[in-house]
Amino acid sequence: MTDPIETSKSTSALNPNPNASPTTLLHPRREPFEHGLLPIQKLMFADPVQALSPLKRKFASSSTRRVDSAALADALQISSDHACLVLDTLASVLHSDSGDVDSLAADLLDLILYLYIQSYKKLLSRPHKDSAALADVWPSMSAFDGYLSALSPLQLVRCNTRRFIPSQADEEAHQLSYLQKHLANILSLLSEPVEGEGEEFMVLTMEGFEHLGFLIQFGEKGSDEVPLSQAAPFFANSDPDMPAVPVPSSQVLDWLLQNIASSLEHVTEKNHAKENGAPCDSYQDVAMADTSPSSVKPLPSVRSPFFIEGVSKSSYVKQASDLKNSSVKVINCHDSVIYILAPLRYATVYGCSDATIVLGAVGKAVRIEHCERVHVITAAKRVCIANCRECVFFLGVNHCPLIVGDNHKLQVSEPQVFPFASAARIYEITL
Structure with a gap:
């Protein structure tokens, strides 16, 4: 890892009060992770x-600063299929829809940020003290974090799943800590040297700074996110007809680290309050003892996904008028029929068994992981299936599905839904 860039002499002039407390919380963008x-x-x-x-x-x-699949395959020494998969997946998690128009080539800085976070390791579930006794024939190694889950979805719910699966606040704190650790390196890749000043003096342009919107965003609970350049004191209110003056990278680093530290403190306080039984207005987890369909409620922040958790032996329906969120997570639902009849950007199905799940049109991506004997019916742009068993998928998709990890006895709908007959095998990765 590279060392943080030293602070420039001009920092105080550009930001007369660098120690001022941030007024808006910084959040990691969940989609890339x-x-x-x-x-x-x-x-x-x-x-x-x-x-x-x-x-x-x-x-x-x-001149265009864009990288196509052939150039990427040559630069990283990967196959052309994997290079196409990289660009296609990057397009699905970009922070602006404008970048998703053409997945044949990617902006250089977006691509660098995306490739950088491939080293991110997800927050592991807490091990169950009797996991050896509960283990059955479900030795699924996670395709993404290397975690060996010895429990099937039904066993997880029987041993009080919420105690062992990280909460949304836990995951956000983990992502913030990752960004805190790697921010100096990330900024060094986005920065440019100043001519005549030596390579040790690096600056960040407003354009380069805005690319950080791929990883972070600013916004308060229940409000729309604040444009990244407007949240930063050194780029706010810049004249659109005149390029903003580049800022020393060290100043940007100090300011962002201060915001990350404040956000981590905020998340930690909420976790502590929740553990001590105090009321908490954000990241509320649905208790497993109260998971009837009427008790499943969205998180208060429109930035967070809508959760459907713990539905058992029931039917559950949500329509567009019932949702304010563009992302939905269906978690630990069993022996049920669930209808999400609304347009979405992202959807996640995790740890479900013996259920039928119908998802409305999903504009970005659907992820289905660690499920058993589940039928999923969806129209989506992209689908990722990981570590599933005896599941049936009826897919209307624009891009061939990605099938990764330890999967057994999967059935996918007729191949005519794909651009070509063998599409289901193009993006299959078995670890």
Whole structure:
């Protein structure tokens, strides 16, 4: 890892009060971490800066600063199919829809940020003290974090799942900690040297700073996110007709680290309050003892996904008028029929068994993981299936599905839903 860039002499002039407390909380964007990771070994760099700096130098001089699949395959020494998969998955998790128009080539800086986070490891579930006794024939190694889950979905729910699966606040804190640790390296890849000042003096342009919107966002609970450049004191209210003056990278690093520290403190306080039984207005987890359909409620923040958790032996219906969120998570539902009849951007189905789940049109991506004997019916742009058993998928998809990990006895609908007959095998990765 590279060392943090030293603070420039001009920092105080550009930001007269760098120690001022942030007024808006910083949050990690969940989509790259939840839908963007690919279990391709050659993308998991031991030193991302050393691996990605040559890629930046090679394509930075290009007039368009875009990288197509052939160039990416050559630069990273990966197959053309994997290169296409990288660009396709990146397009599904970009922070702006404009970047999703053409998945044949990617913006260089977006691609670098996306490749960097492939080294991210998800927060592991807490082990059950009697996991050996509960284990059955479900030795599924997670395709994304290397965690061996010895329990089937039904066994997880029987041993009080909520005690062992990380909450949304836990996951956000884990993502913030990852960004805190790697931010200096990430900024070094986005920054440019100042001519005549030596390579040790790096600056970040407003354009480069806005690419950080791929990983972070600002916004308060229940409100729309704040544009990244408007949240930063050094770029706010810039004249649109005149390029903003580049800012020393060290100043950006200090300001972002301060915001991350404040956000981590905020999340930690809420976790502590929840553990002590105090009322908490965010990241409320649905208790397993109260999981009838009438008790399943959305999280208060429109930034967070809508949760449907613990539905058992019931039918559950949500329509577009019932949802304010563009993302839905269906977790630990068993022996039920669930209808989400609403347009969505993202959807996740995790740890369900013996259920039929119908998802409305999903514009970005659907992820189905650790499910058993589940029927999923969906129209979606992209679908990822990981570590599932005896499941049936009826898919109307624009892109061939990604099937990864330890899967057994899966059935997928007729191949005519794919662009070509063999599409289901193109993006199959078995670990």
